[in-house]
Amino acid sequence: MTYLIRHPLEVLALTGQHLVLTFGSLAIALIIALPLGVVVARNRRFGGPTLAVLGVIYTIPSLALLAFIVPILGLGTLSAIVALVAYAQMILVRNIAAGLRGIDPAQLDAATGLGFTALQRLVRVEFPQALPTIVGGIRIATVSLIAVATVASYIHAGGLGDLLFDGIHQDYPQKIIAGSIAAAVLAIAADLLLRSTERLVRR
Amino acid sequence: MASSDRGAALSLRGVGVSYPGASVAAVHDVDLEVAAGELAVFLGPSGCGKSTLLRTINRLIEPTAGSIAIDGVDGTAYDAVTLRRGIGYVIQAVGLFPHLTISANIGVVPSLLGWGKARIAARVDELLALVRLEPARYRARMPRELSGGEQQRVGVARALAAEPRLLLMDEPFGAVDAIVRTSLQDEIRAIHRELGTTIVFVTHDTDEALRIADRIVVMNAGTIVQNDVPLRVLAAPANDIVRGLVGIDAASRRFAEARPLLAREPT
Numbered sequence: 238m239t240y241l242i243r244h245p246l247e248v249l250a251l252t253g254q255h256l257v258l259t260f261g262s263l264a265i266a267l268i269i270a271l272p273l274g275v276v277v278a279r280n281r282r283f284g285g286p287t288l289a290v291l292g293v294i295y296t297i298p299s300l301a302l303l304a305f306i307v308p309i310l311g312l313g314t315l316s317a318i319v320a321l322v323a324y325a326q327m328i329l330v331r332n333i334a335a336g337l338r339g340i341d342p343a344q345l346d347a348a349t350g351l352g353f354t355a356l357q358r359l360v361r362v363e364f365p366q367a368l369p370t371i372v373g374g375i376r377i378a379t380v381s382l383i384a385v386a387t388v389a390s391y392i393h394a395g396g397l398g399d400l401l402f403d404g405i406h407q408d409y410p411q412k413i414i415a416g417s418i419a420a421a422v423l424a425i426a427a428d429l430l431l432r433s434t435e436r437l438v439r440r
Numbered sequence: 441m442a443s444s445d446r447g448a449a450l451s452l453r454g455v456g457v458s459y460p461g462a463s464v465a466a467v468h469d470v471d472l473e474v475a476a477g478e479l480a481v482f483l484g485p486s487g488c489g490k491s492t493l494l495r496t497i498n499r500l501i502e503p504t505a506g507s508i509a510i511d512g513v514d515g516t517a518y519d520a521v522t523l524r525r526g527i528g529y530v531i532q533a534v535g536l537f538p539h540l541t542i543s544a545n546i547g548v549v550p551s552l553l554g555w556g557k558a559r560i561a562a563r564v565d566e567l568l569a570l571v572r573l574e575p576a577r578y579r580a581r582m583p584r585e586l587s588g589g590e591q592q593r594v595g596v597a598r599a600l601a602a603e604p605r606l607l608l609m610d611e612p613f614g615a616v617d618a619i620v621r622t623s624l625q626d627e628i629r630a631i632h633r634e635l636g637t638t639i640v641f642v643t644h645d646t647d648e649a650l651r652i653a654d655r656i657v658v659m660n661a662g663t664i665v666q667n668d669v670p671l672r673v674l675a676a677p678a679n680d681i682v683r684g685l686v687g688i689d690a691a692s693r694r695f696a697e698a699r700p701l702l703a704r705e706p707t
Contacts (some may be wrong), residue, residue, distance in 0.1 A: 347535030350500055350608075351549050351598070352525030363547075437519045 240400075240411035241418060248400070252419050255396035258389065259382045262321035266374065270326055273372075274333025275359065288331060293326035299385040303392050315396030317386070324385055325378040332374025336367025365430065369439040383393035383414070383424045386415070446636035447477035448511045448605035450497065456494050456505030457662075466492045468662040470506070476605075479632050479639040483649040483685065484659035487512050490642045491610050493659070497640065498608060500526045512607060525549055528599030528607035528637070532614045534591045536583040542568075542594055543579045549602040567597035570631060588622035596628070596636050600635070608674070609641045613648065646685050650674065 241248055276283035294302070302320045310316040340363055348358045364371075390398025400416030402407065445615055450473070457467040467489040474489055475478045484491035484701070495501040497508055499520040503561040508515045515523055536545050544551075547560040555563070592612060601606055609628075613621045621640040629652050632639055643649055649656050649670070655672045658666040666678035677683040 265507060318564035341533070341535065341538075343531060343533030345535075346500070346533075346535060347529065347531060348522060348537075348594075350498055350529035350531070352521050352523075354521050357552065361539055 240409075243271075243378055248397075248415055248419055251395065251397050251416075252423065253396075253397055255312060255383070255386055255420070255423065258317060258321070258386045258394060258396050259379065262318045262386075263325060263375070263379060265318065266322045266325035266329055269322065270329035270333055271292065273326070273375070274330045276335035277330055278334040284334065288327075288334075291327040291330055294323050299324065299388045300391065305388060307392055312393045314394045316392055318387035320389065321382050325382055328378040328381065329335060329371075329374050332370050332377075333367065336370030336374075336420050337363055339356040339370065369435055370432060372435045372438055376435060379427045379431060380424050383420060383427060387420050445476075446605060447638035448639065450474040450477040450480075450606065450638060451509045451512070452493075452506065454506035455493065455496060455554060455685045456509060457489070457496060457501055458504050459612075465662050466503075467496070467503070470479075470662075470664055470669065472657060472664065473641060474530050474638060475513075476628045477636045477666055479641065479652060479653070480516070480652045480657055481649040481653035482640065482657050482659055483653075484640045484644065485647075485685075486644055488659045490554060490644075490659045493664075494608055494642050495639060497606075497675075498524045500524075523693055524605075525553060525602060526604055528604040530592075530595050530599045530607070530609040532611040532613045534588075534595040534615075535593055536594060536598070536650060538583050538604055542573075542581050542583065542586070545583065545594060546597045546601050548598060551637040563601060566599075567600060570600070571635075572627065573597075574657055574707075587620075588616045589624065592616060596631070599638070600631075605637060607639045609639060611644070613614070614643070614645070622651075626651060650686075658685065 250389060252337070253286050271388060273287065297305075299320070302324065305314065306316045306320050311317060345358065348362045353362065363370065364390030386396050387398035390396050390402055397416045397420045400412045400419070405412075451621060452470055452472040455467060455472075456465050458465040462648040470493060482494060484490045491541075492501055496503045497515070499511075499515060510527075518526075529561065537548070540548070543561070543564045544562045547555075550560045564579065568575040568578055573590060573593055578586075578590075578594075583594070586594065595612070597608075599609075612628075613624045616624065623674075625648060628639070628641075641652065643651075650673075653670050656666070656668060656670055657664055658678070660681045666673055666682050668676075668678075673682060674686055677686055
């Protein structure tokens with residue numbers, strides 16, 4: 238705890254980096270996952286193989302995933318973001334597709350029959366009802382990304398992982414403890430926040 | 441004929457629907473005229489093509505042959521979305537949107553059409569009264585708080601919201617219990633009389649068809665086997681298929697109708 242108490246600003250700055258890395262990646266991941274999830278939900282022939290590929294990416298250990306990307310994009314934040322975005326796809330796409338597939342087909346028939354365009358139906362009927370499942374996916378993805386982002390420090394992407402790796406290299410356990418606590422607090426806070434959001438949209 | 445300009449005339453010419461890979465057509469060469477303001481019932485066993493035929497009218501299914509005109513204008517003259525917004529649509533499973541209040545459900549087509557809030561609110565109250573749900577009590581409720589019969593009343597109100605001149609109903613009362621079904625049938629007759637909307641109604645229930653129809657279109661194996669007023673379908677079934685549909689049901693119906701008459705006789 239001593240490092241944390243003596244250097245709160247350093248820890249705070251690294252936490253800020255960590256947040257930017259996590260939520261920046263999450264935002265990009267969502268922009269890709271939303272249309273992908275819609276297509277996966279609609280088209281089973283495309284959906285199955287897509288989820289299988291994303292599943293394979295998801296099972297690659299995070300350090301290995303980062304290692305694969307470094308030769309292509311080099312060290313740094315960009316590589317880390319690409320890895321985090323790829324890693325989050327599985328969780329996000331699976332939940333978006335599950336949320337959309339869970340909707341009563343009678344509602345879809347009624348909506349189309351009453352004159353909704355495909356987009357209006359998606360925005361007004363399907364997404365609002367899939368939202369709790371989608372937010373659930375965002376929650377799991379966020380917590381996972383906070384964890385994976387600590388490893389991304391290894392390829393010079395910054396964040397709280399810096400404290401962990403410095404602590405190891407400098408044989409300075411207080412740094413490791415500070416980094417661990419900060420990362421854990423971040424993950425728990427994100428989880429709680431998104432859980433309450435999930436409850437809010439479920440009503 | 442009670443009605444007038446408030447109902448659309450419907451004309452089907454040589455309409456066919458074949459699905460790729462299927463050896464027989466789901467609907468084959470159907471010619472049919474439904475007059476403005478008429479309540480026509482498609483009656484037949486499941487799989488006879490009656491729902492498929494209904495769904496070609498609002499182009500949920502595109503016919504593979506023939507043409508469909510509403511008031512003389514071919515349905516393909518509009519884009520499908522525009523066409524559907526002008527046609528009411530009620531289905532057996534109701535399909536209310538569970539995340540929206542009753543008033544938002546009823547106001548959904550007017551809102552797609554860009555009506556103002558005040559106009560939609562006034563129309564919602566008018567429709568709730570029409571389907572006999574007290575506006576003040578039901579407006580703000582959610583669909584899950586309503587019984588099956590009440591939900592279908594809302595379904596009917598939703599379909600009528602933008603004052604369509606044609607209303608399509610696909611086995612709308614098939615999922616509610618018998619007593620509620622009878623009162624809903626009476627009410628759809630009353631609404632039909634009041635509004636003059638042309639209604640095409642699909643059912644496999646002969647009693648229901650006899651009870652509500654101006655005209656019964658009996659279907660079997662994708663074609664029309666008889667198209668006549670209820671009394672003629674009952675009195676002069678065109679063939680064994682129609683006879684089978686109206687036979688035993690008709691006898692029990694005649695009995696049910698005779699009973700109140702007998703009871704009344706002494707007075």
